[in-house]
Amino acid sequence: MTAHREARGLEALTASSPRPGQRLGAVAGHLLKEIRERIGASQDHLAEILQVDKSTVQGWESGRRSLNSSRAGSLRVIKRNLLRLGGDPTLLTQLDQALDADSLINFVVNDQAIQHADEHPLASWVLTRDTTHMLAWALTGASPASLPVREKPPRRGPTPSSPQLPRDELNAFFSQMRRAAELAHWSGDEAALLRRQALYLCSYDDSPDTAGWLAEIRRRPPKARARGWTPDWADARSVATSLTRHGDHAALAAFMATGMGDEVGEAANLNYWAYWLGVDSLPKADDHFMIATPAQSWDALALLRGLTDRLKPGVGAIDLNVHSVWALLGLRRGLLTADPNLSRSLQERVVALLDSGGISAQARQELVSLHYGLRLTT
The missing domain is CATH 1.25.40 (Serine Threonine Protein Phosphatase 5, Tetratricopeptide repeat)
Structure with missing residues (x-):
């Protein structure tokens, strides 16, 4: 089936009109615009590929017409055609x-x-x-961090730089x-x-x-x-x-003093991180997965990569991030030798945090422990 034949019927599926001024799909519409512009395709070209009017594409990108009103099959058509045009697969997934x-x-x-x-x-x-x-x-x-910064092309007239709500x-x-x-x-x-x-x-x-x-x-x-x-x-x-x-860090310190430090709390914290960062990709209907999920069910190395990215000076919950890395490496001691490049990156971030301020005494002690362990393995 050709792209044109596959796209046939999209116009009828997205013909509903919102009330004046209402933006039903601001986030997905703005992301669609980002994907199209990063490809270098015009609205006219995308409309031609999808066999819809240019006004339909404009409606999607402005948020006035929601992509949620399209059938699931129609959304697959849109994503497949964007991929064929050179769309970033990561951004397409985030639609x-x-x-x-x-x-x-x-x-x-x-x-x-x-x-x-x-x-x-x-x-x-x-x-x-x-x-x-x-x-x-x-x-x-x-x-979102998943959207790399890019040089914006010159535009005529004001255009929104984000889908921020009025x-x-x-x-x-x-x-x-x-x-x-x-x-x-x-x-x-x-x-x-x-x-x-x-x-x-x-x-x-x-x-x-x-x-x-x-x-x-x-x-x-x-x-x-x-x-x-x-x-x-x-x-x-x-x-x-x-x-x-x-700017309130007292609540986090109190939580870490009472909610962490035992086996149950540590396991719940790592299970939540695994889900939050997408390492555990199965959807959850409530929070009980934090104590019901076996630690062996998610990729510890992938979780370490995700947590390492969060070790940056100035991050609000940096003490929790440091502790989570420290706890993960205590649970899976072989991780430090599994990926030398990751270990080097972790070492650089640990040193940067030790040289910075804004971390608790506990976090500093855990960073020193990490630094010592990394020196032995890198």
């Missing part, structure tokens, strides 16, 4: 995460007025880093996320996932009262914290890392 982000944003911004916590999509869907970064792209305008939609999103977090707070353990994820997304809010609101939520946990893993363990970890975005 799925962008579509997920648009779906969640539309649910929240359109004020679904849920009455029960389990009605919210975040109550039964554990977000990954890639999807969260796509959401952050719309909430803050900060490009202020009224941002206000609506964060207001509804706070409402969801409050509803989940009073709903008990069955809403723990919604509470955790809503609080984390609220940390992207730049409103002056955000840090205080998050801190107040932390001061009234659903139940007393216990050492090791409880249904609140993931919530405490998430809120603590969120607060570092607002």
Whole structure:
């Protein structure tokens, strides 16, 4: 089947029109534009390949017409043709995460007025880093790390440099996320996932009262914290890392003192990292995978690569990142000899952190231990 014949019918499948001013697919649309521009293809050329009107491509890229309204088969057609034109396979894969982000944003911004916590999509869907970064792209305008910086071509007139939502939609999103977090707070353990994820997304809010609101939520946990893993363990970890975005590092220090340091907490932390970084690619419906997933089920070397990338001076949760690398290497001692290039990169990052400030005494001690072990193996 030719590309033209395969694309036939896309126009009919995407013919629905949004209300004036509504942007149903801002994230996926902007990513589609990024992919097309990195290829060097024009909107006219892409429209010709897909056998749709140029206005359809324009609608997708502006977000006025959502790619989520296309059938799954139609999306495969779009991605296959972009790949054939030279599209970056990594970015094409992330179209799925962008579509997920648009779906969640539309649910929240359109004020679904849920009455029960389990009605919210975040109550039964554990977000990954890639999807969260796509959401952050719309909430803050900060490009995901997966999008390499490129020189922007000159343009005529103003064009958006990101899919960031307008202020009224941002206000609506964060207001509804706070409402969801409050509803989940009073709903008990069955809403723990919604509470955790809503609080984390609220940390992207730049409103002056955000840090205080998050801190107040932390001061009234659903139940007393216990050492090791409880249904609140993931919530405490998430809120603590969120607060570092607002300059509050005390919560993270408190979490590491109570929630880490034993076998259960250490295993839960590494299992969460494996899922967050995509090493464990199976979808999760709740947080219990953190204690139910055997460590042997994910690639420890791949996890070490992902964690090594996060060892940078100035990172908010750097103490947790350092500890996670230290704990992983303690669990899998042979990793340091498995990839010499990775070991050298890790050594460079360890030295850079030791030469910098902003790390706790515990993190410094763990870095010294890592440095000594790396010197013996590199």
